Structures are given as C-alpha cells and as structure tokens.
Amino acid sequence: MENFQPGEKLTESLSRNLGRKDLFNFGTQELPPVPPAANPITIQGGLDPYTGPWEYDQAAHLLRRTTFGLKKSDLDQLLTMTMSEAVDHLLTEPAQAPAPPVNNYNNDDFTDPDVPLGETWIEADFNVDAEFWRIESFRGWWTELMLKTEASILERMTLFWHNHFATQSSAIFYGKINYKHNVLLRSNALGNFKALTKAVTVDPMMLFYLNGYLNGKDAPDENYARELQELFTIGKEYPSQYTEEDVVQAARVLTGWRVNWLPAESFFFPPEHDAGNKQFSSFYDNTVIQGQTLDGEAELDALLDMIFARPEVAKYLCRKLYRWFVYYHIDDDIEQNVIEPLADIFRNNNYDIKPVLQTLLSSEHFYNAMYSGCFIKTPIDIVVGTLRSFNLSIPASTPWDDFTMKYILTWLHSIMQMVPGDPPNVAGWQAFRQSPQYYRMWINGDTARNRNWYTDILSQWHLDSDNDQLKIDHIAFASQFDAPEDPKALVDDMTRLLLPQPISEQKKLLLKNVLLSGLPSDSYWTVAWFEYQNNPSDPMAFEVVNFRLSVLTKYILSLAEYQLA
C-alpha cells in the first residue's frame, strides 16, 4: 500500500498521511504485537505448597485475587503472618452475619407503606410499588459489603457462587426472595458444594428463575434440569456424555416443587410430582431413581448423589475456580497438574470447598510469578476495588444519601457490564466462560472508556449525593507511605500498591514529572509537601499538594496496567 512506506512505523505513517502529530505525544510509537489468545506457558509448580519468600508481592497477589482492589492496611496485616496463616485468615468466616438491608429509600416521591425508614424490609411481603426500591436497596447493601470487606475471601466467593448459580434480580422482582437467595449463597460460600446445590435447587429465587415452580407431572419443564447438568455440575465445556433423555428424566425427578409466594418459601407438593421411576442413560450407569409419591426430597437427593458420583463435577468446578482466581487459560499441563489433583481433593473431601481453596491459594502454582497481573479486573474490581484501595466508605448523612450513592455505584457497574444481582443470563458473566476471549470480554472500546472515565472522576472530582461526596482524600492516602515528601519514593509506593507488576523506570520518571508539573527538581514537591504539613489549614498550601496528587492518581489509574490484577 502506498500509504505505508517500507520500514515506516504505523505512527509515522499516520502522522504523515493524516498530517496529525498530536496523536502521539511521545514521538514514534510502536504498536504492540497482536497478542495471541493465550501465551503457551511452561508450568512450574503444581499444587505443592509454596515455600518461596512471603513478602509484599506474594501477599499483594493473594489479596488482589481474593478481595477487591488492594488495601494497604490488609497488606500490612497479612505481612505479619506466614503464608499459611494468611490463607487461613482469608478463609475464616466472620463470626457474625451482616446486618440486613434497611429502608434507606423513602423519598419525596415514594414512601414504603409497609416498612418504616431505617427498618429492614427483608420480611416485607410483596408490594409492587416498593420492590424496585427494595431491590436497589438490596443491591446497594451487597455492594457495600464488598466494599467493607476485611481481608476475607467471603465476598469474592459469594460473588463466585452468584456467577455460578446465576440468577437475575431484574427477572425476580421481589426483594425478599433476592435477599434470602443471597444469604443462602453467602452462608454456604465456604461450605459444601453439594449441599449448596441442593439448597439452590429448591430455593425460591432459582425455582422462579428457571421455572422449577411450574414443573409438574403433566407439563414437565426442563429448564432447571438442563442447566443443573450443563451449567451447575457436569458442564458442557468438554463434550459431555449425558443425554437429552437425562435432561427429561431429571426434570421428572424435580416435578412438584412449588413456592408459597408471600412468605417466599418453597415446598414439595405431591399431587404435581411425577411418581414414576426415572431411567437414566449409561452415562449415569443406567441409574433408576425410584419414584416417590410423597418424598420429593429423597428423589432430589438420589438425583444429586447420581450426578455428584460423576468425576466431571469436581473437575468442572475446579476449572471454574481456577478461572476465578488464577487465569483463564487451561492447557493439558494445567489440567493434569492442577485441575485434576484439585478435583481429587474436592471429591475426597465430599465437595467441601475450603480444602480446595486452601490448597490452591497455598500452592506453588498460585504464587508462580508468571500469574501475577494477568487477571483483567472485573467491573466490580474497578468500581469497588478502587474505592477500597483508597480507603473510601459510603458517606450517608441521611438514608437517602446512602441510597443514592449506592445507586450511582450500581449504575457505574452497569455501564461496565457487571451489575451484582444481574448477570446477563443463567450462564453468568461471559468473561468467565467465553473462549477464547475470557477476561478480555470486559474490555472493549465502550467499557475501556467507561472504566477510565470512572477513575478520572474519582481521582479529580467526586461522586455526589444530595448532601455527601464520595471523594478520595489524596493527602491521607499519600500519608500512608513512608516518605510521601520524596517524589521518587511516593511514585514507587503508589505504583507498587496500585499496579500489579513493577513498571519501568522510564514510566516512573514520567509519573514523577506529572507530580512535579514538569519542574526539574524533586525539591519543589518536598517543599510543597512540608509547607502543607506545617500549615494544614492553609487552603492554598492544601490545593498545591492536593491538585498534584490528584493528577498523579488519575494518571496511574489511567494506565492499561491498572486494568490488571
């Protein structure tokens, strides 16, 4: 093509052809090579316990993958422990369940007729006018739990199960049912997978979502029976051998479960149950589940016993956990050295979840430096994680301020395509299942812009409710570090906390220049910092420091590296 001359770089060609040099502020720039779908890697280390150094990088990696964002106080805490203590600490469930969501939504246009302001609505019966507000209150409550989480894996695992047993609040518009379902996932998040599967099967949220509540002997509905096998247990990722007839038979087993609507409780209703025997295929060893007239639960147990006897179940779940915590790429080596032994542990522990997590998060494989920083942050990592990294909490001068600020966070999640409570469909978010893109599904022209736009607003501006601002305290953030007065040390410390891998000295120099507004000497910053420290009530001294920190923060959060964890 005549537009490209031999040896010319893209940027040179574009500048020449378009007559535009302003696109490229750093002179010639080479396009990065097209990344392959996944880099072939030689794996070092399987599930043997990691025995290398336990320092900043390892603890930071563990926290970035198990909480949201990286909070300096969490890091400091984990560094007082050994690796194995740190993993145990993350896996320890909080002693107390969180307080339930409350009516924080009464406003000029709407007053909940059933629930006073400040009281919880979780026992409130369905009210068509109130459910929008209750569900948004529920969503905000959940978001805040993720934001407030200490160094604990619980919230990330609750979200894992929500992605696994995916349901949509927008489809089941009854706050009480949504809340109960979330409590179910949360209280079993580190428990037993088989028990959780059973509980979810007859949970009102799932019975409504996949039509189980309509599945009757005269009109079987296969929706749940199919997804139970395809998405929740056996999986379809590797050509699975269960048959269409197995779906039909499982649907028959599951006939008769109904929901008592107002209290949002499920029950077994024998007249709607198909009491005939159910014959399964050779994939399930030609199992016959004996029809029961009155005991639907016994049939459900028999169905789950049959399914969970298949080795595919543990492997399928371990792959999902691997993609949730480590990386999406699973080749034969990883399958053999990580997934299969992990699946053995899962089965040997009767599907208890903790031993699996404990093994994975303590393994040589997990701490292999090859895996640091290769996880593209989810929208929740971006929205909630950024708030956590900057030690922010939701300001709530009034209940309505509390509600509106959380609603803004939900809206931000939505423009980045991950609203807690509303995955796109029953398969969960595509980033954890869609080959070959996987995590890259989060990043496109639209979402990349929205992600950066959010961190810009947070760095240099604030999110507003009527009476409050959600705003970074840049000076308090910088003050966490050992030498905030030293521009080089400050850039080192901030980038180490906020970015998953070290960046080049050249890039650090650029960032330091941003902090110094292009001035040649580090001492300008040092003087300004101490000027403010000595005159903290002087607005001018404050603004000099605050503005430069906000610009530096915007710049760091705008780097492509910030999208990674």
Next chain:
Amino acid sequence: MKRRKFIRTAGLSAAITPFMFKGFSISPVARNSFFSALGAAASINDKVMVFIELNGGNDGLNTLIPLDQYSTLANHRGPLLIPENKVLKLDGTNATGLHPAMAELQNLYNDGLMSVVQNVGYPQQDYSHFRSMDIWQTASDSDQYLETGWLGRTLEAEYPGFPDGYPNPDNPDPLAIQIGSITPLAFMGSAFPMGMSISDPEAFYEFVSDVPEPTPATPYGDELAYIRLVMQQSQEYYEVIKAAAENSQNLSTKYPAEYENPLADQLRIVARLIGGGLQTPVYVVSIGGFDTHSEQIDGDPTQGNHAQLLHWLSEAVYAFLDDVKLMGKSDKVCAMTFSEFGRTIAANGSMGTDHGAAAPLFVFGEGVNPGIIGDNAQIPFTIPESADVPMQHDFRSVYASVLQDWYGISNWQSVLYQDFDILPIFKGVTPSREVFAYHLKVRVYPNPVVRQATVDFSCQSGSDVEVSLLDTLGRQLRRITSGYYSAGDHSVNFSREGIPPGAYVCQVRIGAFRVSRKVLFM
C-alpha cells in the same frame, strides 16, 4: 424523577442510559477493508447488513403462523394459539401469516421489502442456549468448536493483518460495530475482535498518552498488550464515529420515543452512523427476552411478553428502513434477524414453550427478493411433548447467501469451511433455485412410487409449465407434461413403467421458477 437526578448529580455530562434499560454502547469492528480486497467491484463496496439478534430462541410458530396447519397446531398450542382471525395476512398466500403484533412487518412484506426463510437451524440441534449461540456466531457444525466468528473470519480474509496498522487512511472506519458493550463472538478474528462495541457515538474519551514500551512474553504481557491495543484503537475509531454521528440526524418520524423500544434505540444509532457516511459494512444489534419458557402470553394469546418483543422488532425495523430511505441509502442497507433456535410445537405447562430446533428468519430491505423461501412446517396430529420444527435450511446457507449475493464475496467457502446452497434471498440472483417454492405447492405422491404418481403444483398466474423426471445426474428421462397452464392448482399423473427402481428427481418449472423433489421408485 429522582432516578435521573442521581445520575446528573454524579457529575456525568454525557447522555445517560439508565441501567434498567440495559444500557448499550457501540463497539467498532474496523471498516472498509471488507471491500478494498474486492478491487474494482465498486458497486458493492458500500453494502451494509444489520444483524438483529433475537436472544433466547424465538418461537417461530407464533411469529410466522402456518395457517394450513392450523387445526393440528391448535391441538398442541393450547393457550398460546393465536386466533386464526387475528393472524395478519400476507399478500399472495393464505397458508402463512404473521403474529398480530407485527403490523409493520406485514406492510413491509406486502410492499415487497421482506424475505422470509422458513425453518432455519442447524443439523443435530444441541438445545443449549450457549452452544447454539456459539454455533450461530462461529458458523460451526454442531459438534465442532471454533474460536473465531464467521464475520471475524470474513473481515480478516478481506483485511489481513488487522489490527496491525488499523485504522489507516484507506480504512479509517470500524470494520464492524455492535451497539452494546459486549463484543460478540461473531466478530472474533484469529487474535483480536474485528469489530467494536459502542453505546453512545458522541461520547468521545481521550485515553492518556502512555510511554510506548514492549510487553513481556507472559500472560501479564499478553493481557497488557491487548488492553493497550483496545485503548489506542478505540480512541482513533471514536473520532470517526463521533464525526459521523455529528454529521447526521435521524430523519424518520416513525421511531417510538426513546427508551420505549430498546431495539429502535439501537437501530436509530445505526441509521445515524450510516447517514453520517461511516463505511462500516457490518452492524449488530440485539434484543433479549425470547427464552419464553413461561409467561410467553398474558392471558390473551395476542398479548404478553412475546407479543411485546415482536412488536418491538416490527416497529423498529419499519422505522429504521424508513430512516435509511429518507437518507437516500435504502438500496445499500439490509437487515436480518437471527436467533439461536426455535421452540417446541407444544405449549408447556407454564404458558410458554421450551427449546426447539428450527425457526423462520427474516431479511428486510429493497435488496431482497420478496416472498417466502421454504415450506410451512408439517404439524402432525399427535406429537411427543418435546417435538419441534425440523430444520429445512441450514443457517449457513443464509450466511453464504449474504456473503455471495449481498456483500459480493465469491470465495465464501473459505470462511464457512463448507459448501452450502445459496438461497434466493437477494435480488439480481438468477432464480434457478427454489424461489417461492412454497407458493408453487409442488408435491409428488405417493413417495416412494410403486406404479403411478401424481404431481401437484400451483400457478400464481397463467404460465408455461414443464414437469420432467430426471436422474440424479440431472439428465431428463421423461417429460411428463409441457404447456400453458392457467392460474390455480393443477395435478398431472405419470407412470414409472420402464424405469428401474432407484432415486430420481421430479422437476417442475413454472415460468422462470424451478422446483425439484426427490422421488424414490420401489
């Protein structure tokens, strides 16, 4: 309204779509190279196809109703059955009609702007949403796993090397655009999506200028390179998208108000970008909710969720075609629907239908041969609960027709990996295949033939007709009849005497149209 207010107070100045409406955004697939490889074939260099995804599996039997099967359909559809007198009539046929919510599509059909392809699906239906979506997006076989999309492969063949060196002065526009925030698998090339997602064409964002650095050959380096590339490329594409949007406005008054019809909101953006001169040949829009296991209807079978969705489709497509016509681009733009599968013939116990195999597909625009391709599904009197409509047309035949006859890409077999029949969807294609086969009502019976057989056919108007018996190599063995037949239904008989047992073809030519039926001689 308070909900609006919080968004404003967040200090967000861009146009805002509240998330309850499933906010969408646009992502570009790079443009223009589609056609540059076609060299001098300038006349097709500016064709646009808008793919409309009906997500969830559309119930074809309540969309395009087989009136000639109505009595048996009534046995199985229970409460979902559309009353016969509510079905919208289509010119030239009494055997097939549209759901009453699609009055605008009825107009399009009767105005000659719509082609219907009957019973589209794929062999060995999987019935899983996710597999089926992937199969449609990658154009794979049922048991084949492909990681590239069919549009991605098409575009990559025309624009080798993408994304390196794109955009460039020859190819300044995105190659494909999805209105939304999730780039579809159909756009996936061998390493990078060939298309882009955008929701608001005017919301330009300037990414920071980064220090250009190589990335390490690690997973971290791979992901970093990917993100940088998306940021850099989308910044460049956003400039042309914004310019196109600013250079254009919607001209049609037939669109509903904003936020009332999610599909219309997306097509409005597409029309604006087309009107603004963007050369992008591929657009994808999407509307969900077709997985109607329950509450497909709302008591009245003509009302409820499915009716709402079909109405949205009908209203949106009608307004969109009106818009591009007013922009003077109607000869350049077509749109077509697709959905991962159809649904069961029988209603389930939940006022809905379960996953089924094939369903009809619609193609809209001045470029189409109007009419119905294929036959109404035969609905037997008794069926198993899970019975569905079998496939008559492989979805890849539709893709092949789009690539060959709309985009003018002759070597489409290298994209679809197999050969498929071309369907006479688009104008200007010799109607040698089964054009309007349905209207011709060709039937040969009994089949297999023992001694004698009857051939039925129908003439829309007085025509020269020839009925022949061919062997499987296409050689004529016997001319059964030849001559002028008046408008209406006709039958001719023939004897198989003197022809050995085996497979043969009965070919009926009516005017310019030709229909073939396989027959077996015992």
